[in-house]
Amino acid sequence: MIDILLVSANDTCATQIGAMLRDSGIAHTLRTESGAARALVKHASLIRKADLLIIEDSTLAAADLAAIEEASGHAPNLSCMLVTAEVSTDMLKAAMRAGVRHVLSWPLDATAFARELAHVAGKKNAHTRRAGRVLAFAAGKGGCGTTLLTANVGYALAAARDKRVLLIDLNQQFADANLLLSDKTPPATLYDLGTQIDRLDAAFFEACVARVHPNLDVLAGAGDPVKAAELRASHLQRVLALVRDQYDIVLCDVGQSINPLSIHVLDQSDAVGVVLQQTVPHLHATRRLLDLFGQLGYASSKTRLIVNHYDKREQVGLDAIERTLGMKPAHLLPHDAKSARHAVNxxxxxxxVAKNGALTKSIDALATLLCPLETAPRKRMFARLFTAKPGTRQQLKPGH
Ligand SMILES: Nc1ncnc2c1ncn2[C@@H]1O[C@H](COP(=O)(O)OP(=O)(O)O)[C@@H](O)[C@H]1O
Ligand SMILES: [Mg+2]
Structure with a gap:
């Protein structure tokens, strides 16, 4: 998405440029101001916020270039495009020296215009491209807190660690992740996006997500299980390919739905958090899930066990979990009914609702395990990707 400021000396030309921008297919925002190039300086604060400044001035004189140089000089990442009458070679060189990188003559050639725009968009993407890490949360049995955990880890990474986070809700049975973060109806669901997959680009995607925090977007799950079944793995493949560049972290709430769609996400995930509780049915279900991961060829180091509602007095203790599942839990989350109820309601x-509550703090610690602080050296960061090594355990305060 490029932010464009158009300063135009002629309203008719400004309207035509606006129409060509819309036809170009390049995702953008446009702000238009009237004025000649020589008066650019009065738009200095708008220029600083733009990615592209388009100056349309058919009566441009060489003396006006100083104003362009002055106005764009304070915005090092700004691209500057000049649209003017026929330009001489000398004028072209002078414009380049003044910092103008794209000079087009009026009437504008749509193909040349779109090519220059694509160049600007490519430059911006190269600056802002992110190495989106995909993390999935799954569980053998429902109701153990997978969605609560995914939503709140997402929030912790976005709000407290300044990561650009996307949460994709893959639950096929009445998806609810966005309800844990916002009371607004999401603009679209994953299913809606799947039905219009040919329109998918950064701008369309942005229009489909619910922005629940400036750093956290949610792509809501399909509210209807019949429709959800129509989604294809190829749709998700396209979505993931797009969003990996736009977000630091892509969290997927897989829940209990294991199907071709969620298997695609699990395949793509850098790590998978498997949530369980301390009961025998959970042990059985989790064992089956881990066996399935084995059949899918996942290394056990990809999986991290997360015990929710942890209580050391429970009959099913950590030793039994380790014996049955072949790995130690990497993180233990306490039961905190009051905070959880307040938040979800x-x-x-x-x-x-409970910044200093036990569950909030434990989720915060989990977020740190998933995404170690940036000051850590790179090698260490990867070694610690998505939690501590198997065998290390998040300790709770005595009493839990
Ligand atoms: N650690 C916890 N302490 C208390 N309540 C919890 C905890 N984790 C989850 N819950 C509650 O359990 C219920 C089920 O959680 P949810 O995230 O919807 O589970 P799942 O997605 O695995 O089906 C919700 O009401 C949620 O608030
Ligand atoms: Mg759920």
Whole structure:
């Protein structure tokens, strides 16, 4: 998405440029101001916020280039495009020296214009491209807190660690992840996006997600299980390919739905958090899930066990979990009914209702395990990707 400021000396030309921008297919925002190039300086604050400044001035004189140089000089990442009458070679060189990188003559050639825009968009993407890491949360049995955990880890990474986070809700049975973070109806669901997959680009995607925090977007799951079944893995493949460049972290709430769609996400995931509780049925279901992961060829180091509602007095202790599942839990989350109930009933993150609650703090610690602080050297960061090594265990305070 490029932010464009158009300063135009002629309203008719400005309207035509606006129409050509729309036809170009390049995702953009446009702000138009009237004025000649020589008066550019009065738009200095708008120029600083733009990715592309288009100056349309058919009566441009060499003396006006100083104003362009002055106005764009304070915005090092700004691209500057000049649209003017026929230009001489000398004028072209002078414009380049003044910092103008794209000079087009009026009437504008649509193909040349779109090519220059694509160049600007490519430059911006190269600056802002992110190495989106995909992390999935799954569980053998429902109701063990997978969605609560995914939503709140997402919030912790976005709000407290300044990561650009996307949460994709893959639950096929009445998806609810967005309800834990917002009371607003999402603009679209994963299913809606799948039905219009040919329109998929950064701008369309942005229009489909619910922005629940400036750093956290949610792509809501299909509210209808029949429709959800129509989604194809190839749709998700396209979505993931697009969003990996736009977000630091892509969290997927897989829940209990294991199907071609979620298997695609699990395949693509850098790590998978498997959530369980301390009961025998959970052990059985989790064992089956881990066996399935084995059949899918996942290395056991990809999986991290997360015990929710942990209580050291429970009959099914950590030793039994390790014996049955062949790995130690990497993180233990306490039971905290009051905070969880407040948060889910109000549709807000745990941080909002219980910033210092035991569950909130434990989820925060989990977020740190998933995404170690950036100051850590790179090698160490990968070694610690998505939690501590198997065998290390998040300790709870005595009493839990
Ligand atoms: N650690 C916890 N302490 C108390 N309640 C919890 C905890 N984790 C989850 N819950 C509650 O359990 C219920 C089920 O959680 P949910 O995230 O919907 O499970 P799942 O997605 O695995 O089906 C929700 O009401 C949620 O608030
Ligand atoms: Mg759920």
């Amino acid at each position: 109000q549709g807000v993150p745990l941080y909002t």
